[in-house]
Amino acid sequence: MNIKKAFFNKGWVLVVPLACIFIGGGFGLWLLNGEEEGENFASKTVIEDFNKGKIMHKKLTAEEERVIVHKGTEAPFSGKYNDHYVKGIYTCKRCGAELYESSSKFKSGCGWPSFDEQIAGAVKWQPDADGVRTEIACAQCGAHLGHVFLGEGLTQKDVRHCVNSISMNFVPAQKQQTEKAIFASGCFWGTEYHLQKVPGVISTTVGYTGGHVDNPTYKQVCTDKTGHAEAVEVVYDPSKTTYEQLAKLFFETHDFTQLNRQGPDVGTQYRSAIFYLDQKQKQTAVQLVETLEKKGYDVKTQIEPVDKFWPAEKYHHDYYQTNGKTPYCHIYRKIF
Numbered sequence: 263m264n265i266k267k268a269f270f271n272k273g274w275v276l277v278v279p280l281a282c283i284f285i286g287g288g289f290g291l292w293l294l295n296g297e298e299e300g301e302n303f304a305s306k307t308v309i310e311d312f313n314k315g316k317i318m319h320k321k322l323t324a325e326e327e328r329v330i331v332h333k334g335t336e337a338p339f340s341g342k343y344n345d346h347y348v349k350g351i352y353t354c355k356r357c358g359a360e361l362y363e364s365s366s367k368f369k370s371g372c373g374w375p376s377f378d379e380q381i382a383g384a385v386k387w388q389p390d391a392d393g394v395r396t397e398i399a400c401a402q403c404g405a406h407l408g409h410v411f412l413g414e415g416l417t418q419k420d421v422r423h424c425v426n427s428i429s430m431n432f433v434p435a436q437k438q439q440t441e442k443a444i445f446a447s448g449c450f451w452g453t454e455y456h457l458q459k460v461p462g463v464i465s466t467t468v469g470y471t472g473g474h475v476d477n478p479t480y481k482q483v484c485t486d487k488t489g490h491a492e493a494v495e496v497v498y499d500p501s502k503t504t505y506e507q508l509a510k511l512f513f514e515t516h517d518f519t520q521l522n523r524q525g526p527d528v529g530t531q532y533r534s535a536i537f538y539l540d541q542k543q544k545q546t547a548v549q550l551v552e553t554l555e556k557k558g559y560d561v562k563t564q565i566e567p568v569d570k571f572w573p574a575e576k577y578h579h580d581y582y583q584t585n586g587k588t589p590y591c592h593i594y595r596k597i598f
């Protein structure tokens with residue numbers, strides 16, 4: 263009988279001992295376990311590539327081999343990625359395939375790195391030899407990663423990939439070039455609504471700035487006595503949008519001819535203001551105001567130096583997106 267066929271037909275109980283035998287031979291038979299029922303870890307192409315030497319396997323240490331090849335488990339809270347939260351991608355220790363993005367990693371408290379989403383197609387799910395759990399393995403090379411659990415209610419996706427740190431490497435994300443801008447144009451919900459839609463804007467935060475009280479609350483700011491303006495801090499990628507484009511949008515989405523008010527919202531906390539972070543931003547703001555004045559507008563926007571930015575209470579963030587509403591006094595109109 264063909265030796266591969268015999269291997270497949272014996273099923274999972276035989277996987278570990280047989281794999282041990284064949285790995286010694288330097289052949290990629292390990293990749294083939296579970297080939298029947300279409301539950302294969304590795305496609306035929308991958309196996310062929312492996313046999314042609316296209317997929318490079320890293321030489322494993324004894325402990326790596328215990329986990330990755332012999333489906334062992336590292337001790338809880340011992341792995342180097344258990345408490346590791348850095349932007350980047352976790353890859354297969356053995357073949358280098360990308361498995362998980364750092365954005366899917368969450369704190370489960372279980373003692374092993376936990377992810378609620380795999381990179382599409384990167385991880386194969388397979389009934390565990392124990393007949394109870396579901397094993398997860400690298401789809402490219404079959405390296406044992408750990409187990410996957412459903413229905414624990416730990417994240418919205420309700421999935422926990424419980425992965426041995428030793429089965430993975432980590433590739434940090436390249437540092438993205440970012441810049442900041444701060445705008446105030448009345449109710450910060452509306453200001454944020456428009457700015458967060460700009461391609462190249464990475465994040466927006468609503469908050470308070472330009473006042474004289476530390477850590478102000480919404481209630482305090484609403485009294486009009488703290489000097490703060492409701493504002494939005496924008497983090498953007500300068501290779502995708504510019505400060506000038508953001509500042510133009512700021513002017514085009516509120517009434518900058520109103521002094522200390524926007525529509526029904528009255529008070530200095532609703533003032534139109536640009537808080538510049540450097541001289542270049544200031545120059546851009548001043549030039550845009552001059553352009554608007556030439557167009558006949560009576561611009562009331564204040565150009566103020568950057569001040570401490572206090573993020574607002576959580577319920578103010580992404581207000582319109584969360585509530586499915588649109589702003590009442592931040593309506594886009596083209597000016598520039």
Ligand SMILES: [Zn+2]
Pocket residue numbers: 354355356357358359400401402403404405
């Ligand atoms: Zn792999």
